[in-house]
Amino acid sequence: MSADLLVEAAWVADRLDDPSVRLVDVRDAWEYDAMGHLPGAVSVPFDSFRDADSPDPGTLPGAEAFADLLGEAGISADDTIVAYDDTHGVFAARFVFTALVYGHDDVRLLDGDFSAWRREYETTDSAPDIEPTSYESPGLVADAPIVDREAVAAAIDGGETTLIDTREGWEYEEGHLPGAVRLDWMELVDEETRGVKSTAEIESLLADRGIETDRSQPIVLYCNTSRRLTHTFVVLRSLGFEDVAVYEGSMTEWENADGAIETTDTDE
Incomplete structure (x- = not known):
């Protein structure tokens, strides 16, 4: 990829x-x-x-x-x-x-x-003429960066993988995966430009959260329903982080399976 x-x-x-x-x-x-x-x-x-x-x-x-x-x-x-x-x-x-x-x-x-x-730049309200194609997909690729609940549980026990919670602070406080680090996906966004913050700003934020900037470290991202985490996935991959995966089931699956959670007061 x-x-x-x-x-x-x-x-x-x-x-x-x-x-x-x-x-x-x-x-x-x-x-x-x-x-x-x-x-x-x-x-x-x-x-x-x-x-x-x-x-x-x-x-x-x-x-x-x-x-x-x-x-x-x-x-x-x-x-x-x-x-x-x-x-x-x-x-x-x-x-x-x-x-x-x-x-x-x-x-x-x-x-x-x-x-x-x-x-x-200009926008338009005219829809383009679409000529359908015969698109063929190879299916879910063998190296898809997706992990399941069992792999997440093993990562929690192993302690070598950084788990990142991409939800808002209040959601993190109410319950998160054991040992997970809080990194709201919106913290990576520049509100003025509406785009991604600079590399220096993001690296500073990661350091503040105790996330190493070693591009080879294994990282697993999660949220509630696997939407917000994908923004963080794109950003980290664009910055050169090589081993970033997503927990597709996220908190919805984890809680439905009665997985262990931690609560944390993030007030500074």
């Missing part, structure tokens, strides 16, 4: 006429229609690529369903995909992660979001 998962708006703007670069808007369909979108972008709403009843872990939709979705959107397996939303990238990051684990290596997250884009 490529570590180059974040792209700047200027990079996208320079490639709007490149037919091999496909823009995917994961906002609700009404937002795509009523508020406009990036030129050439196709609408693939967030709920269309999540399915808790599929045979794959967590809320992954299943390889065949995802391949059908991309084919209907006119995307080919060798296209470069850039996904975006209007929520600092957290919904689009889930699309990026989903595409990666189903074998589409050349997929990126727009650094920033729709609101940030339209400060500098």
